[in-house]
Amino acid sequence: MAKIFFLKFLLILLLLFSTVKSDVLIFDLSDDYIQISKDNNNPDFTIFGFTDSKSSLVLKIKGPSQKVILQKKNKIVGMWSWSKTGEFIYPGLFHYYTNKNNEEIDFEIKKDLFDNVKLIGKDDDNLKKDLIEKKMSLGLFLIKNNSFEIVNKKMPNFFKIPIKLPKNSPEGVYTVSLNIIDSINNFESKKMQIRVIKPGLSSFIFKFAHKFSFIYGLFSAMIAIALGLSAGLIFRRIL
DSSP states (O other), rough: HHHHHHHHHHHHHHHTTTOOOOEEEEEESSSSEEEEOTTSOOEEEEEEEEEESSSSSEEEOOOOEEEEEEEEEEETTTTTEEEEEEEEESSSOEEEEESOOOOHHHHHHHHHHTTEEEEEEEEEEEEHHHHHHHEEEEEEEEOOOOOOOEEEEEEEEEEEEEEETTOOOOOEOOOOOOOESSSOOOEEEEEEEEEEOOHHHHHHHHHHHHSSSHHHHHHHHHHHHHHHHHHHHHHHHHH
């Protein structure tokens, strides 16, 4: 599979070099349909690319958007309740892979990551920082420097980036883009998409809960009541 993509790159480059003399930046994916496996330690997919630019490169993998509702605890008529104060909207996964490790590229990445976590409601940078740190500890947000691997020493402009997604990655459509970052411009290549799925019962429950939240909540409540009644009957017989 990898050899097929590599040959495809060679054909594309022959066409590019015959017409283009500016910086070239292209990439392709080994797969566009990814199934995350708990037992698989190998890369889920590989990105192959070519560039003749000497600038800093950043590959971005952006997962489907997710939302977290912020609530505040209030006391009303002697009873505690929760009221919505805002919400975070952010990528379910955000990974950055770079070909270098310097202050310029580090600043651009952190700024881009911070800007992609959007807070609707009362702005609070500390809440953003806490969310980013939490997602990084879970592996859902990642900055991996010097991660471009040379395909062949005789052709240093060709590179590959093995990608391993964390097991807790959300399902959905992901976008992949490659960027040139320098002091003059911030050029982004075309975006490509991959679909990520997770097999098993947990994946079915997750999708069902998000697509049919009311039915899922009602079903969960019925199970909770049934378990409560069953526990009560068991304790009565024991006592």
